[in-house]
Amino acid sequence: MGDANYARELGVAVRAVHMACALCQRVQAGLVSHGTGQVKSKDDDSPVTVADWSVQAIVSWILAESFQDQNVSIVAEEDVQTLSKAELADLLASVTKTVNESLAEAPKYGLQSPKKALGASQVLEAISRCNSTGGPTGRHWVLDPVDGTLGFVRGDQYAIALALIEDGKVIMGVLGCPNYPMKNGWLNHHHHHHQYDESMSSSATDTWEKGCVIYAQKGSGKAWMQPLVQQNKMLEWPNSARQIKVSSIDDPGLATFCEPVEKANSNHSFTAGVAHSMGFKNQPLRVHSMVKYAAIARGDAEIFMKFARCGYKEKIWDHAAGVVIVEEAGGVVTDAGGRPLDFSRGTYLEGLDRGIVACCSAKLHEGFIGAVYASWDSSNL
Numbered sequence: 001m002g003d004a005n006y007a008r009e010l011g012v013a014v015r016a017v018h019m020a021c022a023l024c025q026r027v028q029a030g031l032v033s034h035g036t037g038q039v040k041s042k043d044d045d046s047p048v049t050v051a052d053w054s055v056q057a058i059v060s061w062i063l064a065e066s067f068q069d070q071n072v073s074i075v076a077e078e079d080v081q082t083l084s085k086a087e088l089a090d091l092l093a094s095v096t097k098t099v100n101e102s103l104a105e106a107p108k109y110g111l112q113s114p115k116k117a118l119g120a121s122q123v124l125e126a127i128s129r130c131n132s133t134g135g136p137t138g139r140h141w142v143l144d145p146v147d148g149t150l151g152f153v154r155g156d157q158y159a160i161a162l163a164l165i166e167d168g169k170v171i172m173g174v175l176g177c178p179n180y181p182m183k184n185g186w187l188n189h190h191h192h193h194h195q196y197d198e199s200m201s202s203s204a205t206d207t208w209e210k211g212c213v214i215y216a217q218k219g220s221g222k223a224w225m226q227p228l229v230q231q232n233k234m235l236e237w238p239n240s241a242r243q244i245k246v247s248s249i250d251d252p253g254l255a256t257f258c259e260p261v262e263k264a265n266s267n268h269s270f271t272a273g274v275a276h277s278m279g280f281k282n283q284p285l286r287v288h289s290m291v292k293y294a295a296i297a298r299g300d301a302e303i304f305m306k307f308a309r310c311g312y313k314e315k316i317w318d319h320a321a322g323v324v325i326v327e328e329a330g331g332v333v334t335d336a337g338g339r340p341l342d343f344s345r346g347t348y349l350e351g352l353d354r355g356i357v358a359c360c361s362a363k364l365h366e367g368f369i370g371a372v373y374a375s376w377d378s379s380n381l
């Protein structure tokens with residue numbers, strides 16, 4: 001399988017993520033108009049919504065249907081424990097409804113709908129089938145059904161991330177970014193005063209105003225971006241895709257770095273110090289979710305850095321798709337010690353040195369590694 005052509009896998013993954021984007025847009029519109037009462041908390045207090053479980057269910061169902069000839073292994077974020085609680089029967093009912101509405105539209109995306117609507121137990125089964133823990137051998141799909149649930153709930157940036165790992169290497173990645181329009185520079189100019197209503201009330205005639213799906217296959221040297229599908233149109237894949245590239249700026253004085261919105265997810269004062277010592281002048285761009293990787297791949301920012309608190313373990317589904325996309329768009333992704341991220345060791349990025357950097361050029365990357373080295377001793381991460 002080493003030099004296999006992954007056209008079929010890539011096609012299914014891109015189509016599934018487009019479907020997931022449409023599902024999320026519907027759920028997000030409902031959350032914004034009906035309030036956030038439908039948002040639940042997981043055991044670690046992170047928010048989860050109908051969209052997280054529904055996307056995981058449809059992607060799991062589509063992969064299982066499309067690759068019946070394979071033993072499909074999926075590593076994904078959500079489990080069914082919360083959703084199976086008797087007191088949350090209403091929640092399971094809304095997930096089941098959302099899943100069936102979405103799967104009924106599958107032909108629009110070039111995929112098959114189920115012959116009969118799925119029952120709640122089939123939905124739970126699809127979600128719980130994603131219980132693989134990955135590892136160094138074989139094929140594993142890696143899914144974050146809604147990355148940046150907080151951004152999603154706020155009507156801000158979030159992503160649907162699907163990647164395929166084979167023998168420990170990420171071989172393709174697809175990122176759905178429903179609130180990240182095709183237009184260049186949009187994040188930079190509108191990020192700080194972006195309002196949900198503003199983007200969603202605009203006419204659906206211009207899908208470039210809405211979001212995009214970005215994808216890349218390892219070793220192709222190319223990354224691609226497609227607009228979301230208009231309401232009464234079919235997905236034309238790969239016809240409407242256009243190539244994206246990282247920024248060509250390698251002067252730190254002109255460069256912009258992006259980082260997580262929440263201080264809890266990354267040490268803002270440490271990154272400010274690194275950026276200062278590298279000679280950055282621009283304010284950081286703070287963005288929810290893996291849209292940060294998309295911003296680097298599209299050339300909307302030059303560096304993404306993340307330094308989680310000591311003891312936090314990064315999960316593979318939060319990075320796999322973004323890493324391959326940035327690399328194929330011409331960028332570099334490593335840990336803060338300059339080593340590639342290791343996707344071969346299960347659910348977590350084991351052995352990660354301090355933080356993660358995604359960068360548009362080798363020159364900026366070198367500057368970053370030097371700045372971290374110089375700043376580390378004086379910091380108290």
Ligand SMILES: [Mg+2]
Pocket residue numbers: 052077144145146147148149
């Ligand atoms: Mg998630």
